[in-house]
Amino acid sequence: MKKPIISVKNLCLSFDDTLILNNLEYSFYSSNIYTILGINGSGKTSFLKCIVGMLKYNSGNIKLYQGNTISFVPDSSYLYEYLTGLEYLYFVGKLNDMNNNEVIERSESLLKELYLHSSRNKLIKNYSNGMKQKLSLASSMLTQPNIICIDEPLTGTDYANNKVIKNFLKNYSKQNLVILTTHFLDLTYELSTEVLILKDKKIAEKLVPDSISFEQFK
Known part of the structure; x- marks a missing residue:
C-alpha cells in the first residue's frame, strides 16, 4: 500500500481569538498535484505555511516522512x-x-x-x-526538493508565462508532490489530480477536477 509523504492530523491554528483551522486532517502522496480551493480568508495560505513550517500551529501534528524535502513559493515574489x-x-x-x-x-x-x-x-x-x-x-x-507548496502560482502572469509554469509543474509532479492554492479554475482543471475544498476551517470536500462547480465556494 502506498504511503503518504505528508500526514496532517487534528491541525488547529488560531490568531489571537480567531480560529483559522480546526481539526484539519489529510494525507498527501507523491506524484500528485493537490489544489486547495476556498474563499478569501478560508485559511489556504495559512495551511501551506503550517506545512512548510513558517507558521506555528496551536495543536495537532504535521508529519513529513523521512527523506523528503520541501520548498515554498509565496504569492508575492521577494526578490x-x-x-x-x-x-x-x-x-x-x-x-x-x-x-x-x-x-x-x-x-x-x-x-x-x-x-x-x-x-x-x-x-x-x-x-x-x-x-x-x-x-x-x-x-x-x-x-531539488521533492515537495513544493505554491501559493497562487499564476499571480500577475500573462498567458505565455502561465503556460510555462503549468508545464513545469506538470513535469515536476511526475515523481514529486505539488500542493498549491489558486483562484484560477483553468489551472485546477488542467493540472490537479485532487482538489481540496477548504471550508468551515477544515477540508470539507475532496473532488476530481472536472466535478468542480461554484457551489463549493458558497
Missing part, C-alpha cells in the same frame, strides 16, 4: 531586484550550502526550463511580473 536573475539564484544556492559548480549548473538548467535563460544577466527590477514569478519558482527548486 533582490538590484541583482540579475543568475546572481540571485547563485545567492540563494550559496545560502543553501550548494557548491559553486552545483549551483551554477542547477541555475542554468532551471533558467532554460522556465524560459528565463536569455534574461539571466538582466537586473530583476527590469523583469515582468511573470518573469519574477518564474524566478521565484526557480529559486525554490534549486535544492
